[in-house]
Amino acid sequence: MTKILFPACALGAATLLAGTYNHDIHTAEECRVRDGLPNVFAKLKGGQEVRIAYLGGSITAANGWRPKSLAWFKAEYPQARVVEINPAISGTGSDYSACRLGGDVLAHAPDLVFLECRVNGGGGYEAKSVEGVVRQIWTRLPEADICFVYTLHQGMLKDLQAGKTPSFGAVQEHIANAYGIPTIDFGVEIAAREKAGSLLFKGDAPVAGKLLFSKDGVHPGDEGHTIYCETLARSMRKIAAAGTAGPHPVPAALEPACWERATLLPVTQATLSAGWRPVDAEKDPVYTESRHRTHAMLRGAVKCAQAGESVTVTWNGTVIGISDIPHGDPVVIEAVVDGGAPITAQRVQREKTRHARFWYLPEQTPGEHTVTLTIKRLPAGQAFYLGQLLIVGTPLR
Numbered sequence: 001m002t003k004i005l006f007p008a009c010a011l012g013a014a015t016l017l018a019g020t021y022n023h024d025i026h027t028a029e030e031c032r033v034r035d036g037l038p039n040v041f042a043k044l045k046g047g048q049e050v051r052i053a054y055l056g057g058s059i060t061a062a063n064g065w066r067p068k069s070l071a072w073f074k075a076e077y078p079q080a081r082v083v084e085i086n087p088a089i090s091g092t093g094s095d096y097s098a099c100r101l102g103g104d105v106l107a108h109a110p111d112l113v114f115l116e117c118r119v120n121g122g123g124g125y126e127a128k129s130v131e132g133v134v135r136q137i138w139t140r141l142p143e144a145d146i147c148f149v150y151t152l153h154q155g156m157l158k159d160l161q162a163g164k165t166p167s168f169g170a171v172q173e174h175i176a177n178a179y180g181i182p183t184i185d186f187g188v189e190i191a192a193r194e195k196a197g198s199l200l201f202k203g204d205a206p207v208a209g210k211l212l213f214s215k216d217g218v219h220p221g222d223e224g225h226t227i228y229c230e231t232l233a234r235s236m237r238k239i240a241a242a243g244t245a246g247p248h249p250v251p252a253a254l255e256p257a258c259w260e261r262a263t264l265l266p267v268t269q270a271t272l273s274a275g276w277r278p279v280d281a282e283k284d285p286v287y288t289e290s291r292h293r294t295h296a297m298l299r300g301a302v303k304c305a306q307a308g309e310s311v312t313v314t315w316n317g318t319v320i321g322i323s324d325i326p327h328g329d330p331v332v333i334e335a336v337v338d339g340g341a342p343i344t345a346q347r348v349q350r351e352k353t354r355h356a357r358f359w360y361l362p363e364q365t366p367g368e369h370t371v372t373l374t375i376k377r378l379p380a381g382q383a384f385y386l387g388q389l390l391i392v393g394t395p396l397r
Contacts, residue, residue, distance in 0.1 A: 020177060020178050020180070021034055021176075021177040021178075021180065022177065023173065023176075023177055025165060025170045025173035025174045025177065026164060026165050026170050027163060027164065027165060028159070028160050028163055028164055028165045028169070028185055028187070028188050028191075029185065029188065030184065030185050030188040030189065030231065030234075030235065031182070031183070031184050031185075031234070031235035031238050031239070032173075032176065032182060032183045033182050033238055033239050033242045034176060034177075034180045034181060034182050034183075034242075035180030035181070035182070035242065035243045036145075036182055036239050036240075036241075036242025036243030037112060037145040037147060037182060037239055037240075037242075037243070038145070038242065038243030038244055038245040038246070039111065039143045039144070039145050039245045039246070040111050040112045040145045041239075041240050041241075042245040043080065043111060044073070044076075044077040044080045044082075045077070045080075046080075047077075047079035047080050048080060048081070049080070049081040049082075049083060049111075050073070050077075050080055050081070050082050050083065050111045050112065051083045051085055051108065051109060051110045051111045051112070052070065052073065052082065052083070052084060052085065052110065052111065052112045052113075052114070053085035053086075053087060053105050053108065053110035053112065053113045053114065054066045054084070054085070054086055054087070054088050054114050054116070055087055055088065055097050055101075055104075055105055055113055055114065055115050055116070055133075056088045056092075056097075056114070056115065056116030056117060056120075056149075056151075057088065057089065057090055057091060057092050057093065057116065057117065057119060057120040058088075058090035058091060058219060059116065059119060059151045059218070059219060059220070060088035060114075060116045060151075061086075061088035061089060061090050062219065062220075062225070064220060064222070064224075064225030064228065064229075065186070065220075065225045065228035065229045065232065066084075066086065066088065067084075068225060068226065068228075068229035069229050069232050069233070070082065070084050072229060072232070072233050072236075076233075076236075085105065085108045085110050087100070087104040087105050088116075089293065089296040089297065090292075090293045090296075091120065091293055091297070091355060091356070091357075092120060092296075092297065093117040093119075093120035093121045093122050093123060093126075093129075094115070094117040094120075094121070094122040094123075094125075094126060094129040094130045094133060095121075095122045095123030095124075095125055095129045095259075095321075095358065095360070095390070096123070096297070096358065096390065097115065097117060097129065097133055098129040098130075098132040098133050098136065098259040098262040098392075099259070099262040099263060099264050099390045099391070099392075100264055101133055101136050101137070101262070102136070102140075102263065103264070105137075106136065106137065106140050106141060109141065110141070110144055111143075111144055111145065112144065112145045112146075112147065113133075113137055113144060113145070113146050113147070114147050114148075114149050115130070115133060115146065115147070115148050115149070116148075116149045116150070116151055117130070117168075117172075118150045118151060118152070118156075118166065118168050118169050118172065119151050119152065119153050119218065121168055122168070123321070123358055123360055124360060125259065125319065125360070125363075126168055126171050127171050127174070127175065127254070127255055127258075128255045128257060128258045128259050129258075129259045129262070130171065130172055130175050131175050131253060131254055131255050131258040131259070131260075132258045132259025132260045132261075132262050132392075133259075134146060134175065134179055134181065135250055135253065135258065135260040136260060136262075138248045138249075138250050139250055139260070142247035142248050142250075143245075143246070143247050143248070144248075145248075146179075146181050147181065147182050147183070147184065147239075148172050148176055148181055148182075148183040148184070149183075149184045149185075149186065149232065150169050150172070150183065150184065150185040150186060150187055151186050151187065151228070152166070152186065152187035152190060152191070153217055153218040154201055154202055154217035154218070156187060156191075157187075157191055157194060157201060160185075160187045160188060160190075160191035161191045161192075161194070161195045165185075166187075169185070174254070175254065178251070178254055179248075179251070182235075182239050182242075184231065184232055184235045186227070186228045186231050186232070188231075189227055189230075189231050190213060190224070190227060193211070193227075194213070197210070198210060198211065199211045199212075199213055200212050200213065201213045201214065201217065202214055202215065202216065202217040203215065211223050211224075211227075212224075213227075257318050257363065257366065257392075259319075259392050261317060261392060261393055261394065262390070262391070262392045263391050263393075263394070263395070264299070264388050264389070264390060264391070265313065265315075265388060265389040265390075265391055265395045266299065266300065266388050266389075267300070267301065267302055267311070267386055267387055267388055267389060268300070268302070269395070270311045270312065270313045270389060271311065271312040271313070272302065272309075272310075272311050273304075273308075273309045273310045273311070274309075275304045275305070275306060275308070275309040276302040276303065276304050276309060276311075276386075277302060277303055277304070277305075278300075278301075278302055279300070279301040279302060279303050279385060281295060281300060281301070284303075286325055286327060286354055286383070286385060287301060287325065287385065289353060289354045290353050290354065290355055290356070293355060293356060294325060294355070294356040297323050297356040297357075297358070297387065298323045298324075298325070298356055298385070298387025298388060299387060299388050300387065300388070301325075301385050301386060301387040302385075302386055303383040303384060303385045303386070304375060304378070304383065304384050304386075305378070305382075305383050306375075306378060307375050307376060307377055307378045308374065308375065309374070309375050309384075310372055310373060310374040310375070311372070311373050311386065312370065312371065312372045312373075313370070313371055313389060313391075313395065314368065314369070314370040314371075314395075314396040315368070315369060315371075315391050315393045315394060315395050315396055316367065316368045316369075316393050316394045316396055317364075317366065317369075317391060317392045317393010317394060318363050318364050318365070318366050318392050318393060319360055319361065319363050319364070319390075319391070319392040319393075320360070320361055320369075320371055320389060320390065320391050320392070321358050321359055321360035321361065321389065321390035321391075322358070322359050322373065322386060322387070322389055322390070323356060323357070323358055323386075323387035323388055323389070323390065324347060324356070324357060324359065324384065324385055324386055324387060325349075325354055325355070325356050325357070325385040325387075326347040326348055326349040326354075326357055327349050327354040327382070328349075328379060328382045329379040329382065330346040330347065330348045330377075330379075331346070331347045331375065331377065331378055331379070331382070331384050332344060332345070332346055332347075332375075332376045332377035333345055333347060333359075333373060333374065333375055333376060333384075334373070334374045334376045335361055335371055335372070335373045335374075336371065336372050336374075337361065337364060337369055337370070337371045338369055338370060338371075343361060343362070344376065345359060347359065347384075356387065358390060360390070366393075368396065
C-alpha cells in the first residue's frame with residue numbers, strides 16, 4: 001500500500017495535506033489505519049473530554065458493541081472524560097445519516113464519529129451519501145475524526161470468507177482511501193470463526209463447542225457484540241499512533257453531486273392539500289406500533305384518508321425523498337417534478353410490523369425544482385401516513 005499526498009482545499013495554514021491510499025477496495029481486511037484518529041487520541045492521552053458519536057442502524061442502537069466499546073475507551077483512558085452521543089436509529093443507513101447529520105450529530109460537537117451502515121445500505125445513493133457524511137463533518141468540524149465500521153449479515157459470509165469485501169463495503173473503502181479514513185471490518189473475524197467451525201452464525205439455541213452469533217442472521221447476541229468490541233479494541237491499538245493532530249482537509253469531491261447539503265424538512269412546512277390531518281404521535285395505533293423507530297424517522301406526521309391528496313415542495317438541489325409508514329394493501333403514489341412525466345410507486349410494507357420507510361425520487365439536474373406528490377390509489381379504510389421530507393439541497397418554500 002502506498003500513500004499519495006495532494007493539496008487540500010484551503011482551511012488555514014495548519015491544515016494537513018489530504019492523503020489518498022491505494023488499498024484494494026475489493027479485498028477484506030480487519031483494520032486499515034490510513035491517516036488514523038490523531039485528534040481523538042491526542043485528547044484521550046491528554047486527559048481531555050472526548051465526545052464519541054455512534055451513527056448507525058439497529059446493530060449500533062442495540063445494547064452491544066456501542067456501550068461495550070464506550071466502556072473500553074473509558075477503561076483504557078481513565079484520565080479522559082469519554083462522553084457518548086447515541087444517534088443510532090434502527091433500519092437506517094447512510095442516506096438518512098447524511099440528511100439528519102446536522103441536528104442529530106454535529107450539533108453535539110463530536111470528536112469522533114463512527115459510521116456503521118454496510119448492512120442497511122444507502123437508499124440507492126450509497127457513494128453520494130457516505131461522502132456527504134464525511135464532507136459535512138469536516139466542513140463544520142474539521143478537527144473531528146471519522147472511522148467507518150463494518151458489521152455484517154449472513155449474506156456477506158461467503159464473500160468475507162473468500163477474502164472479498166461485500167459490495168457496499170467496497171464503496172466505503174473507495175471513499176476511505178480518498179479521504180484517509182480508518183476502517184474496521186467486524187465481519188472478518190466473524191467469518192473466520194464460522195469457517196473454522198467455532199462459531200454458529202445463525203441459530204435458535206447454542207450448540208456445544210460453538211459460539212452462537214445471532215438468532216436472525218443479522219443482529220448479534222451478547223457474545224457476538226463482544227467479538228465486535230474486541231475487534232474494535234484491537235484495531236484502536238493499531239490506529240492510536242497514526243497521524244498528526246490538526247484540521248482535516250476537504251479535497252475536491254469524488255462525487256460532484258454528493259449529499260454534502262442534505263437536510264430534513266418537516267412535512268408541515270410543505271404545501272399540503274386540504275385533506276391532510278395531524279397524526280397523534282402518542283396515541284395513533286399505526287404511528288405508535290413501532291414508535292421509537294417511527295418517530296425517529298418521521299418526527300411527526302400527517303395522514304390522509306382518501307386518494308387525490310397532495311404535497312408540494314420546491315427546493316434547490318438534486319434529490320428529494322419522503323418518510324412514510326406503508327401498511328395494509330399497497331398505496332400508489334405519483335410524483336411529478338417540474339411538470340414532467342409522472343413517476344409512480346407502490347408503497348408496500350415488507351414486514352409484519354408497520355415500520356417506517358423512505359422513498360426517493362430519481363436524482364435531478366442540480367438547480368431549482370418543484371415536486372408534487374399525489375396519492376393516486378388508497379384502499380378503502382386505510383390512511384396514508386407522511387412524515388418529514390429528506391432533501392439534498394436547500395428547501396425554498
